[in-house]
Amino acid sequence: MLKGERLISGYGKTQVLRSLSFDLGAHEILGIIGINGMGKTTLLKTVMGLLPVEGGRIVLDGGAIEVLPAYRRSHLGFSYAPQGGAGFPGLTVKENLLLAGMMPGFGRAKPIAEVLCLFPRLEKLLPRPSGALSGGERQLLALARAMVRSPRLLLLDELTEGVQPSVTDEIAECLLSIHRSEKTAMIIADQDLSFLATLVGRALVVQKGQIVAQRTPTELLADNVFEAD
Ligand SMILES: Nc1ncnc2c1ncn2[C@@H]1O[C@H](COP(=O)(O)OP(=O)(O)O)[C@@H](O)[C@H]1O
Numbered sequence: 001m002l003k004g005e006r007l008i009s010g011y012g013k014t015q016v017l018r019s020l021s022f023d024l025g026a027h028e029i030l031g032i033i034g035i036n037g038m039g040k041t042t043l044l045k046t047v048m049g050l051l052p053v054e055g056g057r058i059v060l061d062g063g064a065i066e067v068l069p070a071y072r073r074s075h076l077g078f079s080y081a082p083q084g085g086a087g088f089p090g091l092t093v094k095e096n097l098l099l100a101g102m103m104p105g106f107g108r109a110k111p112i113a114e115v116l117c118l119f120p121r122l123e124k125l126l127p128r129p130s131g132a133l134s135g136g137e138r139q140l141l142a143l144a145r146a147m148v149r150s151p152r153l154l155l156l157d158e159l160t161e162g163v164q165p166s167v168t169d170e171i172a173e174c175l176l177s178i179h180r181s182e183k184t185a186m187i188i189a190d191q192d193l194s195f196l197a198t199l200v201g202r203a204l205v206v207q208k209g210q211i212v213a214q215r216t217p218t219e220l221l222a223d224n225v226f227e228a229d
């Protein structure tokens with residue numbers, strides 16, 4: 001469904017992705033792992049269109065999309081939950097969800113009640129300013145915002161960062177249930193390898209802006225997981 005071909009991208013003169021290639025099957029859940037600073041976030045931002053591609057191509061269903069800006073990619077069904085969770089801290093959870101639904105995008109926006117079926121924990125938090133949420137709650141809101149429409153591709157960056165284990169389990173359950181019901185393809189960058197092992201079919205190891213190895217879910221739990229093959 002989606003291919004990155006020899007991608008080069010970064011921040012001005014700082015080149016981060018250095019000829020990085022990957023492919024993602026339709027409905028696949030793909031993990032991205034690597035220690036801090038290796039380029040996971042840069043890869044997700046480049047796929048979403050938030051960083052310009054300076055070399056290489058991004059191909060969706062056979063068509064090149066690397067020149068499309070992020071909003072055009074969201075019309076194609078790409079949805080991104082950024083590291084740390086985004087949203088407007090001064091607005092309530094409900095307002096943040098409503099606003100996400102008002103952004104033009106792919107397909108219809110779900111009514112809030114339907115979004116809450118996926119994320120029941122958010123229901124009692126609807127009136128709370130999102131700036132007053134805990135880390136785990138903020139991540140759930142980021143995921144809920146990304147799921148307000150029914151994306152074809154979810155790009156998830158460090159959803160479990162600073163989240164207690166019970167909430168991590170809840171997020172994993174939620175993602176599996178979304179995948180079962182909507183067949184959403186996902187690229188999940190995460191440091192929590194046991195979380196990833198419950199979700200992905202395989203994970204790619206990013207090292208200095210390149211893919212250096214591929215891991216099965218079982219291999220994710222072994223030693224030396226970040227080393228090149
Ligand atoms: N806004 C930025 N400007 C310049 N360099 C950046 C910026 N964001 C990240 N980097 C650098 O890009 C490299 C990869 O970062 P990142 O993709 O965030 O890694 P990861 O998500 O794997 O921790 C790091 O060396 C980081 O310092």
Ligand SMILES: [Mg+2]
Pocket residue numbers: 040041042083157158
């Ligand atoms: Mg990151």
